[in-house]
Amino acid sequence: MRRRRGRGARERILKAATELFVAQGINATGMDQLSTVAEVSTRTLYVHFPSKDKLVQAYLQALGERLLPPASPVHAASDAREQLLAIFDRRSQDTTAPLRGRPFLNASAEVPDPGHPSRQLAAAHKREYARRLTDIAPQAGVSAPETLGQQLALLFDGAVARSVALNSSRPQESARSIADYWLTPPSPMSVYAHRDEIAALRDTSRTQPDGLGEPTVEQTAVTFEARTGHGWRSPLPRHRAAHRHPTAARRVRPRTVGR
Incomplete structure (x- = not known):
């Protein structure tokens, strides 16, 4: 197999890890397959990532910010409301492949030890996710932002899990409708x-x-x-x-x- 030389090996390894971990799971992906897809030697792979655990942690860290709600403040209540609802609008790229859920939920399911660094990263990500929703909530006119932030985070995770089980995006659409109802004051x-x-x-x-x-x-x-x-x-x-x-x-x- 042709190996690519020069700089960029680490980036290619992380790109290959993201594609394979998302498509087939962490436990089903071996280091030999990773080196093949990344077009690097096994030696180069282990130079950058001494173990698979280290690679999984780097993969999750690289994804972290991209999968979080925005941290920048908004001023209009309507904009804040749309930011809260937008978490249910994110869709995977158009593909015929089965829905695979979210990387941090998947990592939590595949790594059984709660003390494992990857599980701790996943837990920290979920806490930060709810915290950011809590920060946005007051700008949408919500007077109990922490409660709503936790509820929206729970609703989101449940919708993602159900979407995977049914291989359908409809649960996320339903979850958005529920969130929209929560954010609409009654008459x-x-x-x-x-x-x-x-x-x-x-x-x-x-x-x-x-x-x-x-x-x-x-x-x-x-x-x-x-x-x-x-x-x-x-x-x-x-x-x-x-x-x-x-x-x-x-x-x-x-x-x-x-x-």
Whole structure:
């Protein structure tokens, strides 16, 4: 096989690693295949990267900034809102190959040891991803930016995983619609229509967790109000909410009988 000489070997190795790791996975890619695709000798490959672990770390570090939301501030609320929604608009290049997800999620799945440097890089990337969304959120008029940043990051990762499982981009389209709903304040009439239900559920949920570590209804209501400045719109009709929370019926004060 013809080997290319001169400078640029490191860049060719990283380019080959990116193509192969994305297309077939980290564990399925061997160093011999990497040297062949990069057109370098195995010796040159190991000069630049003494081990495959070092190469995987360099690959993730090279991708890190490109896959993060923008760090530059925006001033208009509409621009910030579009930046938050834009994370769901990123598409892979047109190809007939199966969808492969995102490199940092894939690396977390392929490297089982949480203490491994590659896993730590992936975790740091995910934390930074949520932090950047949190930084953008206040400019979109959100009053609970940290909560929304974490929720959008979770929604994004879930949509990516489902897209891979179904080999379809539709989950990301659905996730964008959900995020758009979260970022759209409800109309005053919608808030007014659910005012009694919000108050009743809040009273009940102070002592009734939904179980298994899930946030209580009160936390959901408070989060919604903090995020949008409006009351929470329950997804349940009033009669279903009362059925789910029997003690959440509207409390009516007894009439005082005059003396």
